[in-house]
Amino acid sequence: MPRDARATKERLLWAGARLFARDGVDAARTRDIVALAGQGNDSAITYHFGSRRGLLEAILRAGVERMEPVRAAALETLEAGDLRGVVGAIVGPIADELLSEDGRDFLRIVVQVAGQAGVRTHSVPLVIQGTAIARQLEMLEEICRGFLPEELALERISVFIAFLTAALADRSGREDSLLGHETFVADLVEMLTAALDAPAIGSRSPAGPYRVKTSPRGGAVR
CATH class of the missing domain: 1.10.10 (Arc Repressor Mutant, subunit A)
Structure with a gap:
């Protein structure tokens, strides 16, 4: 060109x-x-x-590519079954977008399209196909499906994406943050890990509310 x-x-x-x-x-x-x-x-x-849509996809792809080297390196050290480790590997690079003006713009855009992540339907967006973030999300699903029914695992991951992108977009526009960047990211990882690992809701009892089923590790059993 x-x-x-x-x-x-x-x-x-x-x-x-x-x-x-x-x-x-x-x-x-x-x-x-x-x-x-x-x-x-x-x-x-x-x-x-x-097209205008093509411009949007190019902007999103540029952000994904910016994070790709760090994500690819993390894949080499992640252990199967390590929920907190995978959550941290997903959160860290995108949270670091907060550290630049271009990155903050990217975060304010990502939150607008987070609902198109395709987790519930297993339809991977074109802009992340074949990337390290796509593999990290696959690992997250594999872990969650190990202790949750599939539909609940997919729902939680969808909410995980919505929560993560909303929290980052919110922080990108704030000047009254109480936490430093590293503390904020560490706390975000802990919150998201706990949310994914929360006890599953069992079938509704005819006599009352949903029953919680838990395993010895704090996760759910089917």
Whole structure:
């Protein structure tokens, strides 16, 4: 790609991320993205990315690729069955996006599309197919299905993603945080691990509320 075209594409990526984060993925105006990128033609997005959706996917892919080296390295040391270790490996790299302006924009975008993660339907989003984060999520499912019924395991992982992305997006825009970054991340890992490992709800009793079934390790039994 010629240098000028590459520079234009990078400016559109930056402008798209800034306005998708600030105004919302659906509400940000294409003309404003193009203008912020210093372009005079609204077709610039179509030319470089195929569509507005293509621009969004390119922004998400750039964020995933930014975290990929750390995630790939973590895969080499993760142990099967280590719930806290896998949660920490998932949380750490995306939480570190809080440390840069581009990363904070990325987090404000991710929370808007977190519901499209496809966990409940086993449909891996195109932007993470074949990546280390996809493998980490597979490991998380394998662990959770070891002590939870499949439908409950998938539901918890979906909520895990929603909680994680919402917590990071919230912190990305706050100036009154009580915890330093490392403490915040460590606490987030502990909370999410505990949520995934909580006792499962059993079948409803005809006479009252749901019964909790637990195993000796604090997880659920079928």
